[in-house]
Amino acid sequence: MKEFVLEELELATENFSVTKVIGKGSHGVVYKGILNGQSVAIKKQSLGLQMLKDNSKLEKEAQILSLLRRNSCFIDLLGISHDSFNNKILVTEFMSNGNLHDALHLSSKFLMWPKRVEIALQVARAVRFLHQSKPSIVHRDIKSSNILLDANWNAKLADFGLSIRLNSDQELNIPAGTIGYLDPDYTTPSKLSTKIDIFSYGVVLLELISGRKVIDVDRSPASVVEWAIPLIDRGQRIKVCDERVQLPRYMEDTVEQLLSLASRCVLPRENLRPSMDEIVDILDNFVVVRFSSLMSNCLWDVILNMRRRKILCVTKCKATDKVTCSGADHNRGSVRGGDNLSNGTLLQVGEILADIKLK
Structure with missing residues (x-):
């Protein structure tokens, strides 16, 4: 893996200027930079982790991304560097269309229904790849802001700072994730399983279809899960769909299938949730094949x-x-x-x- 000199990254980001910030999180700050004429994303440790002298999150992310290199489901890790305190810095490909959260909630242009279905499938394939790894990798922080969109609006999964490989070390990790997407049943280290990601994926599906924020305190109920699932159970699935974009007739069955799948993903009993294998099969066999056949x-x-x-x-x-x-x-x-x-x-x-x- 390429090792960048710190001075290269400082020059690329105008000494990590706030004007170059394109993303912030609890684990790091992401800057846009130009290296050798190419736009890149440069992720540096957050101030909070610097104060705690905790470099484990970016170390873990670098380790996992190095295993996932050249896989189109994930952002490509181009190289690493270290700051003056020897904290890890990551250099990844730049995703010009930002993240799914902003595309759904902040953009003045709205994602059309075929693209939303395509994004759902792309994310499902990414998570399936993690779960099929040996040992399985649990992402633990699947959410719309960690789903990045490239120049062609293809979705790639990012931010592996909370990811865990299912092995003997899992007992040392306390539950973690993002409120709204986090499985309520994930309360102790022993509850860790791939079904945690299934729950989070189901929440993303509801967010993707409804265009509603996962937690919106200006609405009642505030949770998209608590709002959408009763409507789906009552057969009022059309009411869950994003009203800002007209749902074409040819997409109605497909979106209903996605909502049915989402409701299964967020079931309280994790043993009743589908596996990511089953989810991808459903999306491949029903959604994609049916849409292609209809169009043809x-x-x-x-x-x-x-x-x-x-x-x-x-x-x-x-x-x-x-x-x-x-x-x-x-x-x-x-x-x-x-x-x-x-x-x-x-x-x-x-x-x-x-x-x-x-x-």
């Missing part, structure tokens, strides 16, 4: 009907002894013609094509 069928209907109209036009031209027929004649369809697409199919195609844009 709708567009294939367009092609077939366009060809049918063209053949019909040519036949009519021959029957009336016309020598030529313009392309406009071929492609023009009468609104009264029985060979035209149905209004429903046209509407679905229009909705799908309109949602191709990421935001």
Whole structure:
């Protein structure tokens, strides 16, 4: 792994200027920097941990990210450095579209439904990879602000300062996480399991679909889980959906499936929660395959009907002894013609094509 000289990072961030800060957390402060003409993210220990002389969080994050290098599900660790007190500094790829929390709650542009589904699947694949590691890695802090978005709005999981490998050392770690996303049943070290991440993922799903903050003291109930789950249980799932973005008809079944999955993830009894393997299978087999099939069928209907109209036009031209027929004649369809697409199919195609844009 590349070792950067501290002076390089100071130059890249204008001596860690506050104007270069792009993120803050309990474990570190993240700065945007330019190294060799490339934008990077530089994570330095938080002031609180500096005062406690606790460098374990960034040490652990560097260790785990080094194991996950070159995996598209996670941010890429480009190298490390050390400050004047020998505290670890991380240099990672720069994610130009920030984090999911800001995209949902602070941006004036809203994520469209197909992109939200894609993000749900990308995060699920990342967590599955952690859980399938030997030994399994429990992230312990899955939340929207730790899900970063690259230039193409692809989601990558970040911030592994609280992560733990399921081995004999787990008894030494006290429960940790973020209120709202944290499994209420995770109260003692012995309760540590991969199902903690499943609960947090379920909360992220509810946040992603509703556009509502996980904890919002201006609402009642304040918790997105306590608000959404009763609605889902009563079959009022449409009321959970983000009202700022119209839900296309072709996405209704998909979003309902996601809400059903979210409700299972946050079940109080962890043994009833699905595994991340099952979650990815559901998203792959139902959500992605169904959406791709629907889109293909709708567009294939367009092609077939366009060809049918063209053949019909040519036949009519021959029957009336016309020598030529313009392309406009071929492609023009009468609104009264029985060979035209149905209004429903046209509407679905229009909705799908309109949602191709990421935001």
